[in-house]
Amino acid sequence: MQSLKGIKILLVDDEPNILQFLEMGLLNEGLEVQTAQDGMTAVTLAKEFQPHIIILDVMMPGMDGFEVCRMLKKTENVAIIMLTAKDEVDDRVKGLTLGADDYMMKPFSFEELLARIQARIRNQFPNLMGEVVIGDFRIDDRRKEILYQQRVLELSTTEYELLKFMVLNQGIVLSKAKILDKVWGYDFGGDENIVEVYIRSLRDKLNDKEHRLIRTLRGAGYRVDIS
Incomplete structure (x- = not known):
């Protein structure tokens, strides 16, 4: 796998254990990582941090992942990989319709997430690779x-x-x-x-x-x- 050093990732999930696990793994790969536990914080951080990729959970209290995706895709040049624990085709279709670039079902392997991140960088930010x-x-x-x-x-x-x-x-x-x-x-x-x-x-x-x-x-x- 090619180096991902210098790539900025924003993790958005209301489950602290998931955030901590993913953050540690991605930091070990050399990525720059910020985290948010709710939608409003995610929107604010995205504008300040300017991530290349957002790993975005769908099911969050308050502003859900769909709304976060809709708002950020209007203003930010960012790739969004949405996460969901529900095996619902309608959810996947809705997320992709709102501009999400990829979709992953929980639970997933860390290796698969890295592969998805690399694919998004290749497609949307190839100069970084x-x-x-x-x-x-x-x-x-x-x-x-x-x-x-x-x-x-x-x-x-x-x-x-x-x-x-x-x-x-x-x-x-x-x-x-x-x-x-x-x-x-x-x-x-x-x-x-x-x-x-x-x-x-x-x-x-x-x-x-x-x-x-x-x-x-x-x-x-x-x-x-x-x-």
């Missing part, structure tokens, strides 16, 4: 450079952002609308078929003639498959 290696890809966000099979790819700025987004979300089907929103921006007013043009160019540069690396799922979008 330095170089990210996924399969045959090496992404260096500081140099805006991607290597594939130890070869530097000659990419335009948009090609770089598109390939980085797809590789970081490898295994996930990405619709054209999702790609446009994340790579071109929500206010892009052009034709969504521009995605096809850039995908074609990336396949050429990756020598992906048989579309085994960047797959097309008709009617759904694209998926990067990395063995």
